[in-house]
Amino acid sequence: MQRLDLRGSHVDARELRARMPRAEVDVEAALAVVRPVVDQVREGGADAVRDLGERFDGVRVGALRVPAEALTDALAALDPAVRAALEESIRRSRLVHADQRRTDVVTQVVEGGTVTERFVPVQRVGLYVPAGVAPLPSSVVMNVVPAQEAGVESLAVATPPRRGSGPDAALPDPTILAACALLGVDEVYAVGGAQAVAMLALGAREADGSQSCPPVDLVTGPGNIYVTAAKRLLRGVIGTDAEAGPSEVAVLADDTADPEHVAADLISQAEHGEASAAVLVTDSADLADAVDEALARRVPATRHGDRIAVALAGPQSLVVLVDDVEAGLAVVDAYGAEHLEIQTRDAVSVAARVRNAGAVFVGAYSPVSLGDYCAGSNHVLPTGGTCAHTAGLSVATFLRGIHVVEYSQAALADVAPHVLALSSAEDLPAHGEAVSARLP
Numbered sequence: 001m002q003r004l005d006l007r008g009s010h011v012d013a014r015e016l017r018a019r020m021p022r023a024e025v026d027v028e029a030a031l032a033v034v035r036p037v038v039d040q041v042r043e044g045g046a047d048a049v050r051d052l053g054e055r056f057d058g059v060r061v062g063a064l065r066v067p068a069e070a071l072t073d074a075l076a077a078l079d080p081a082v083r084a085a086l087e088e089s090i091r092r093s094r095l096v097h098a099d100q101r102r103t104d105v106v107t108q109v110v111e112g113g114t115v116t117e118r119f120v121p122v123q124r125v126g127l128y129v130p131a132g133v134a135p136l137p138s139s140v141v142m143n144v145v146p147a148q149e150a151g152v153e154s155l156a157v158a159t160p161p162r163r164g165s166g167p168d169a170a171l172p173d174p175t176i177l178a179a180c181a182l183l184g185v186d187e188v189y190a191v192g193g194a195q196a197v198a199m200l201a202l203g204a205r206e207a208d209g210s211q212s213c214p215p216v217d218l219v220t221g222p223g224n225i226y227v228t229a230a231k232r233l234l235r236g237v238i239g240t241d242a243e244a245g246p247s248e249v250a251v252l253a254d255d256t257a258d259p260e261h262v263a264a265d266l267i268s269q270a271e272h273g274e275a276s277a278a279v280l281v282t283d284s285a286d287l288a289d290a291v292d293e294a295l296a297r298r299v300p301a302t303r304h305g306d307r308i309a310v311a312l313a314g315p316q317s318l319v320v321l322v323d324d325v326e327a328g329l330a331v332v333d334a335y336g337a338e339h340l341e342i343q344t345r346d347a348v349s350v351a352a353r354v355r356n357a358g359a360v361f362v363g364a365y366s367p368v369s370l371g372d373y374c375a376g377s378n379h380v381l382p383t384g385g386t387c388a389h390t391a392g393l394s395v396a397t398f399l400r401g402i403h404v405v406e407y408s409q410a411a412l413a414d415v416a417p418h419v420l421a422l423s424s425a426e427d428l429p430a431h432g433e434a435v436s437a438r439l440p
């Protein structure tokens with residue numbers, strides 16, 4: 001990996017941010033691809049979705065919605081070890097997400113005047129599950145469990161169809177289907193990429209006028225640049241979660257870290273694809289050298305070594321040398337990684353001081369891939385530095401807090417002079433008149 005040596009230099013947060021590279025993800029170019037895709041789905045409905053699937057996934061899907069038997073067959077055929085793993089992942093995820101449920105909050109503002117924040121689930125949501133480079137059944141769990149725990153009534157999963165011409169071609173990956181079945185999800189569409197986001201957002205009708213996919217209110221889930229660009233383009237028509245694009249890991253480590261662990265963790269996220277980012281921030285040049293040596297050994301030996309090597313050699317991946325862990329904290333905060341590992345002395349207190357990260361993994365035995373599958377935490381996390389303003393997927397993503405205001409006449413009369421003063425300050429007297437009309 002390339003090196004950035006910040007030792008001895010005092011760089012402020014803004015400059016640090018500018019010097020920490022990201023993958024060269026050209027969202028503008030992706031938007032140019034995605035805009036006509038969205039227009040085509042808007043105008044052509046279900047047939048347009050089929051045409052786009054044929055173009056981008058190399059397979060023409062008949063029924064966009066996966067038949068119920070395909071879901072039950074996939075579950076019946078699921079490898080028992082994978083089934084047990086998915087069940088454990090679901091169980092842990094439910095524990096964490098059930099604790100995120102919100103109860104209504106009633107605030108007595110004055111005698112006779114209350115404001116209640118009532119948490120209401122989004123009615124219908126679309127959950128995107130990636131399957132381009134690799135099918136991600138774990139992303140079914142990460143999308144569906146928080147939506148279910150929030151109490152969402154209607155949820156639809158969209159995921160790309162498989163290429164080829166065998167009996168299962170044009171159906172999604174069978175483990176993804178089995179995960180949906182395990183979670184009781186029966187509305188699954190064999191549609192991927194930007195056309196999936198457009199179909200979920202706009203709905204898709206068949207040529208005979210029947211509704212193939214009713215539109216949703218919110219689309220969540222990770223995906224590649226086209227999925228991300230479509231979510232950005234359709235925001236407003238639908239709500240969206242964070243931009244969960246190409247995976248990233250940053251490791252803040254000192255000389256107590258095990259270089260084999262660090263190398264294995266950097267490789268694990270680089271495995272997602274050539275645009276993935278792996279960053280090591282350390283005050284130990286010896287550790288940096290040992291990690292480089294471990295990478296040189298491990299990358300060629302692992303199954304997806306080719307794409308990992310591209311990701312690690314890319315401008316988005318690097319080793320940053322700093323004076324001490326304090327300076328390292330400033331670097332990782334400026335970078336704002338999707339996943340941040342703390343492998344230092346006193347990792348718990350270092351982790352407690354992190355301000356920007358999608359999720360933080362503390363100490364030697366909390367590798368990022370534990371969070372990908374079975375920690376109980378959510379793996380749909382903000383990338384590209386968007387953790388500075390947006391959190392990863394949780395029950396809160398699927399809830400809206402609605403304020404319910406209830407004042408008595410006396411409580412209204414009490415505050416009326418203030419309302420009248422503000423309405424006249426804003427030159428909106430009718431606002432004030434709506435209050436005075438109620439008072440004797």
Ligand SMILES: NC(=O)c1ccc[n+]([C@@H]2O[C@H](COP(=O)([O-])OP(=O)(O)OC[C@H]3O[C@@H](n4cnc5c(N)ncnc54)[C@H](O)[C@@H]3O)[C@@H](O)[C@H]2O)c1
Nearest residue numbers: 130131132133160192193222223224244246247272380381
């Ligand atoms: N941040 C997170 O929380 C998180 C979690 C899991 C995965 N991820 C990321 O999600 C991404 C998944 O991407 P993926 O590609 O494997 O799967 P994907 O399902 O997101 O994308 C595949 C789809 O992209 C469309 N597509 C492919 N090439 C296209 C082109 N040239 N023009 C238009 N559309 C095209 C196709 O329709 C295909 O079905 C990875 O980058 C991974 O790192 C992120």
Ligand SMILES: N[C@H](CO)Cc1c[nH]c[nH+]1
Nearest residue numbers: 136138139247248372379
């Ligand atoms: N690392 C991904 C989040 O960036 C999540 C994932 C799914 N499968 C494996 N990993």
